Amino acid sequence: MTQDNKQVSGEDSLIARYFKPLATDPGAFGLVDDAAVLKAQGEDIVVTTDAVVEGVHYLADDPPETIARKALRVNLSDLAAKGAVPAGFVLTLALRKAEDAWLRPFADALGEDAKSFACPLLGGDTVSTPGPQMISITAFGRVPAGRMVGRVGAKPGDRIMVTGTIGDAALGLDIRRGGAVAAALAGDRVAQDELIGRYHVPRPRNALAKAVRAHANAAMDVSDGLAGDLAKLCAASGVSAVIEAARIPISPAAARAAVAIEKLVAGGDDYEILCTVPQDHIAALIEEAARVGVPIAEIGTVTAGREQPRLIDAQGADIVLSRLSYSHF
Amino acid sequence: MTQDNKQVSGEDSLIARYFKPLATDPGAFGLVDDAAVLKAQGEDIVVTTDAVVEGVHYLADDPPETIARKALRVNLSDLAAKGAVPAGFVLTLALRKAEDAWLRPFADALGEDAKSFACPLLGGDTVSTPGPQMISITAFGRVPAGRMVGRVGAKPGDRIMVTGTIGDAALGLDIRRGGAVAAALAGDRVAQDELIGRYHVPRPRNALAKAVRAHANAAMDVSDGLAGDLAKLCAASGVSAVIEAARIPISPAAARAAVAIEKLVAGGDDYEILCTVPQDHIAALIEEAARVGVPIAEIGTVTAGREQPRLIDAQGADIVLSRLSYSHF
Structure with missing residues (x-):
């Protein structure tokens, strides 16, 4: 309608x-419509949703590029573990203010990941918030x-396998928080950077x-710690499990930090695949993992x-954990 | 894994x-999995996402029941306008704390709406936030x-029609904010309650x-004001439009508030359907609207x-608006 000020609204x-x-x-209709259309092409649509909150899932001074990649990749990781091929995602962005210096690198990095994972943006909602920024993504796969x-x-009888x-x-x-691991690796910048990189940018x-x-x-x-996540999988399947601590794959950088196994298996943000595999499928899965370059153990x-x-040690004795995983509440 | 404290994590x-x-x-797999499955049944899946933020889309002391209904209904409204039949939704809930006194009525009201609109919960994510609460919903239709x-x-040549x-x-x-309308309707509790009700709980x-x-x-x-939303629809379609101010349907309560038309057409949160209809379809649409009990004009x-x-007045003169709609930025 006729308007004194002809500017497009800031949000649009x-x-x-x-x-x-x-x-x-x-x-996606170029994002000019209120909704997107997802074609199923005779397959099932797998839906997953994960949000990241400033100060909780990422730090306020984390680079916008890594925040964008993490927000999408935590969802891509769910699709991967469900055996689904990415089909697209919708983005809800709650921002305190719309600053080019933050939005430009955020959108560019998100676009790079959307392209490299073949998971295009289908739609979204941009809202203002007086509080911490938050990025909520719902991703779809087939x-x-x-x-x-x-x-x-x-x-x-299934073997339990984990990637990475x-x-x-x-x-x-x-x-990043200047904790005990920072002190343990004080002289080892390479290990520190590698571990921080794993926190900033998952590799789904x-x-x-x-x-x-x-x-x-x-x-x-x-995503919430190997110990707790395995417990959830077992509970859902109505089974139990035995994990040999010595077989859990640890990076050289983590090995140099020399922390207790509990710190590794009850921490979050791994974004690796945990799966149970019948004995007669293990060789084929290992072969396929090698072919696509994904370490698996x-x-x-x-x-x-x-x-x-x-969780047992090399002598078969139980390792008792004081907590299994990260929980928000 | 073996854990000292056997409590289920608070989040689960x-x-x-x-x-x-x-x-x-x-x-939805009873919400025990990381993802949900949506069957397309040979149809297209319509996807829409809308978030509501405390202090922006609802007030901190709004009843949890109305917050829940609004969060879902703003998405149901998008599905309705797109001609889609609801299929389900995923919920991201960012909470400062997990309080039964808030969550119980919130979940019960959300469940009632999910049932009455045949739009079941498929999955979600619950995260903690130090800031304002936020509810982000992605809804699906077919x-x-x-x-x-x-x-x-x-x-x-299409006629422009609007519901409600x-x-x-x-x-x-x-x-709710104690503004000029509160003063204008100071003695009219019924009108005030009706208008507040429309703000709290949309009728998709x-x-x-x-x-x-x-x-x-x-x-x-x-959703962002009739004037601005019509401008968006026209821009997307590459057309223009003429609206007669006197034909815009106004409730008795709004009429009693006696505010300028600008306040009505540039405000947000209507959640009515705006559509353009060829002349030879108008009678059929009006008949169908009457059959399902939806007012349309x-x-x-x-x-x-x-x-x-x-936007023209009864004499055909342009009514100039200083703003078209609500924008977050």
Whole structure:
């Protein structure tokens, strides 16, 4: 309607300037509509949602590039563990103010990841907040009908496997906060940077998604700590497990920090895939992981029963943990 | 794994206690998995996302019941305007603390709406925040392939129609804040309560979704003010429009407040459907609206051209607005 001030509203102009280039899917309608269209193409749509909050999941002075990548990648990690191929995402951005110096690198990095993971922006909502910034992403993937890999499905006798290394991100966060790990690695800038990098930017294992679907009975991504996440998977499947601490894959940087195993398995932010695999599928999964360049390790076995999973040392004795995982409440 | 403290983590227990009863769709897996499955059943999935922030979209002392209903209904309203039938939603809840006195009525009201609109909870994420609470919902609907009603599609000659009444929620917010409308309606408690009710709890027009799909060339929901939202629809469709101010439907309560038309058409939170309808479909749409009990009015006409839509008075003179709509930035 006729308006004295012909400027586009700040919100629309912000979306057009920063986020329209990311909306490459025809179903996004260039972000000019109120909704997006997702074609299922005969497959199931897998839906996952994860939010990151300033001061909780990232630090206020973290680079906007790493915040963007982390916000998307924590969702991509869920899709990978469910055996789903990324199809797109919607973004809710709660901002205190709209600053080019923050939004430009944020949007550019988000766009790079959207492209490299083939997961285009489909839509979103940009709102103002007087409080901490927050980025909430809902991501979509596709699996053949009925083929999402669940937490339910682990069977006694399955081997428990995990990708990458465990605990790095928790140590990286400790370093960022100037904790004990920072002191332990005081002279080792390379190790510190590597661990901080793991905290800032997860490496979701989407390359392994199809192999997980082909070979795993159950899977989830490790986001709140290996110990607690395995306990959740076992509870959902109605089984127990035994994990050999010495088999848990640890990075050289984490090894140099020389922290207790509890710090590694109860920390969060790993974003690796935890899965249970029948014996006769292990060789094929290992071969496929090698082909796509994802490290994977056998760390234990699913057992019958309903008790909490056990973590045992080299002598077979139980290692008792004071906490299993990160919880918000 | 073995843990000294056997308590379920607060976050998981919170989700199980409050939100599992809402997860009635088999694709939600009872909220024990990391992701949900959405079946497309040969149709397109329509995706929309809208967040509400404490102190911005609702007031800190608003009842948790109305906050829950508003958070879901603003998304249901988008689905209605797109001609989509609700299929489910995912919820991201950023809370300062987990209090039963707030969460219980919030979850119960959300569950009631999820049931009455046939839009079950599919999944979510619960995070802690040191700042204002925030509820971000991504909702899904289904339309026959290629049949989502877009903002693009309005044609010169189409009549412009709008459901319900316009401006009530903006006046309700003014009353809640003790503004000029509160003074104007000082002795009229009934009108005040009605307007506040429209601000607290939108009435999304999902009953009209199929008729919109059958009869409208273009549609959107009015969420940021009729004037600005019509301008967006026209810009997307490459057309202009003329609206007759006297035809804009106003509630009796709003009429009694006797505010300028600008206050009504540039306010937000209406959550009515704005659509453009070819002349030969108007009778059928009006008939269908009457059948499902949704008031609908013709307020103007789509015209050729690219200029801003005009709002005219009874003499045909332009009414100039100082602002078109609410914008966050």
